[in-house]
Amino acid sequence: MTMLRAERVTLGYGKRAVVHDVSLDVTEGGVGLIGESGSGKTTLARAFLGLLAPMSGAIWYGDQTLKNADMRAFRRDVQPVFQAEALDPRMRIGSSIAEALPRGERARVGQLLEQVGLDATLAARRPHQLSGGQRQRVVIARALAVGPRLLILDEPTSALDVTVQARILDLLAGLDTERLLITHNLAVVERLCRTSHVLFAGRVVESGPTRELLAAPAHPYTKALRDAVPKLGGAPPEAKGRTEAVPAATGCAYRLRCPIAVPECEQAPPLRDVGGGRQAACHLAGDVT
Numbered sequence: 626m627t628m629l630r631a632e633r634v635t636l637g638y639g640k641r642a643v644v645h646d647v648s649l650d651v652t653e654g655g656v657g658l659i660g661e662s663g664s665g666k667t668t669l670a671r672a673f674l675g676l677l678a679p680m681s682g683a684i685w686y687g688d689q690t691l692k693n694a695d696m697r698a699f700r701r702d703v704q705p706v707f708q709a710e711a712l713d714p715r716m717r718i719g720s721s722i723a724e725a726l727p728r729g730e731r732a733r734v735g736q737l738l739e740q741v742g743l744d745a746t747l748a749a750r751r752p753h754q755l756s757g758g759q760r761q762r763v764v765i766a767r768a769l770a771v772g773p774r775l776l777i778l779d780e781p782t783s784a785l786d787v788t789v790q791a792r793i794l795d796l797l798a799g800l801d802t803e804r805l806l807i808t809h810n811l812a813v814v815e816r817l818c819r820t821s822h823v824l825f826a827g828r829v830v831e832s833g834p835t836r837e838l839l840a841a842p843a844h845p846y847t848k849a850l851r852d853a854v855p856k857l858g859g860a861p862p863e864a865k866g867r868t869e870a871v872p873a874a875t876g877c878a879y880r881l882r883c884p885i886a887v888p889e890c891e892q893a894p895p896l897r898d899v900g901g902g903r904q905a906a907c908h909l910a911g912d913v914t
């Protein structure tokens with residue numbers, strides 16, 4: 626079932642578009658948006674949260690566009706999991722979570738803390754009195770407070786060390802809430818997302834079932850991303866190793882970095898079916914796999 630759908634969405638700030646003509650469905654089993662810094666993942670997530678209106682195209686929530694949808698129902702159904710740093714440092718954990726609960730249900734704070742694997746007594750502490758992993762669990766508890774059907778998570782584990790990260794992934798994998806997950810960490814999407822979309826310079830360059838997509842990328846950019854992490858489950862790529870997604874001005878946005886570019890790449894390739902439920906925007910997609 627599709628919960629949210631982007632239909633030919635172009636997004637930007639002021640007059641500058643940074644996400645171009647993206648169509649994708651948020652379906653069951655987890656959906657991952659993968660791409661390097663600046664590729665437009667967070668911008669797309671904001672549009673899915675109704676925080677940024679498309680310059681063109683639409684975000685659909687059921688049979689309504691977000692522009693016309695009942696936003697009260699939407700906010701109950703779709704919750705962001707923001708970075709733990711965004712917790713109010715002055716507020717006790719219990720109050721932070723209670724604030725997100727409907728009136729009359731504030732006694733559920735302890736229950737929510739336990740649901741995310743924390744002791745209910747932590748409610749009396751302030752964020753700086755918790756570890757990074759505990760803070761991230763609090764953020765998840767807060768998002769779960771209204772009983773959402775979908776969580777939109779932006780790099781939910783990137784600030785955590787690998788073992789803590791693994792435990793948070795276990796927690797997220799065990800929730801019966803759907804998820805749209807934004808990350809540059811391929812191990813995270815492999816664990817939590819049945820389907821993934823790879824973004825480069827604001828365009829989807831490859832989509833498909835995560836496992837197959839990572840095992841045999843059809844787009845040279847997906848292959849480069851995957852090869853930058855030699856072993857899935859290992860540490861995420863270092864931020865310092867990433868470069869901004871500077872696209873070629875014409876043709877395939879990736880062609881200036883692409884090891885297999887041919888003259889044909891001066892014409893932008895459309896996203897097309899390459900078999901196995903997969904799509905890739907590359908003239909040479911068959912050759913890459």
Ligand SMILES: Nc1ncnc2c1ncn2[C@@H]1O[C@H](COP(=O)(O)OP(=O)(O)OP(=O)(O)O)[C@@H](O)[C@H]1O
Pocket residue numbers: 638643660661662663664665666667668669809
């Ligand atoms: N508030 C803003 N105003 C203007 N430009 C912005 C704003 N936020 C993001 N951008 C630009 O939009 C582009 C996409 O940014 P976005 O944050 O969506 O990328 P990202 O893939 O989430 O990157 P990261 O992994 O570093 O968070 C970038 O070129 C960025 O500079």
